[in-house]
Amino acid sequence: MRFLSGPATFLTQGSLLGAQAVDLGEKFISVRKGLLEFAVLRVVAGEKLYVAEVLQRLAGTEFATQEGTLYPLLSRLRRENLVDYEWQESDAGPPRKYYRLTEAGQRALAELQGYWQHLTETLNRIGK
């Protein structure tokens, strides 16, 4: 249960699972699906990013995803007022939408992190 010790370690050390990852990946698919929103909020919390960059940050993690999933998700997060975007010119090609966390998004992220902490503490406490 080491990997459940906190959000940061869960995100960065997930690959420690190595060979088991295939089975666990399938088993935890709905958990990861539910946490994708969390992961995306964390990714855009640090800096303003456009979609290709968000995908890049998530690539290689358990939360690797694709445009087909990410655009509808970001659009919902924007409807819920958790993220917002601004247009920014780019050197190569048309202007891009840069996403960032809103204040409400920061609060929601803090709440999510607290709850995740609570869940992992619970899991670590029970059954020992």
Added chain:
Amino acid sequence: MNKVTVVSLAGNAFHFEEPAHDAVSAYLARASRALSTNPDRAEILLDLEQAIADKCQRFLTKHKNVITAEEVAQVVREMGPVQDGDDDAAAFRTDTGHATDAQGLQGTPRRRRLMRLPSEGMMGGVCAGLGAYLDIDVVWVRLAFVLLLFPTGGAWFLVWLVMLIIVPAARTPEQMAAARGESLNAREVVEMARRKSADIGKAAASGLRDVERNLRETFGPRN
């Protein structure tokens, strides 16, 4: 040698091999359907178009200006199937994206429904609907209906009348697709293509207006 079509993706023109164009249209049609209840559907579709355009850009060089079918297949795989929010689990199964998107334009044919096609009929669309249902040219159906009037002493007219009353009319694109047994998928693609060409027509018209205004401003009488 392949036929090439010019398409506009998020405001930029691309040269696509025809199968490549079909694959992108089909992808966007599926996306449009997946997002049918999403209030931001139009915006997301535009984002997706832009993402496809960006991905296609990397295949273009100074000496290669056509996007091939294989390249588009790769782009579509990378994009992944579009899902709206709460569709469980599919989000991470990126490998299934290929299977879903390789289905192509046609989708699964549906069972036909007997419906009148008033927009295509001479009167109530009874014969047109029956022709679509039986996959026979409407002319033969009409001819049969008229000829059957003679041996039945005109009583066949009642058959037509009853059908006019009890067979429902197909009015929406969905209903008309159902009457023909086409999958809505294919029909949506056609609809989308029609809308697109209408937009291009509008753009051309406004372009012409600009030219006209410029000419007037340059050469017109000064006040």
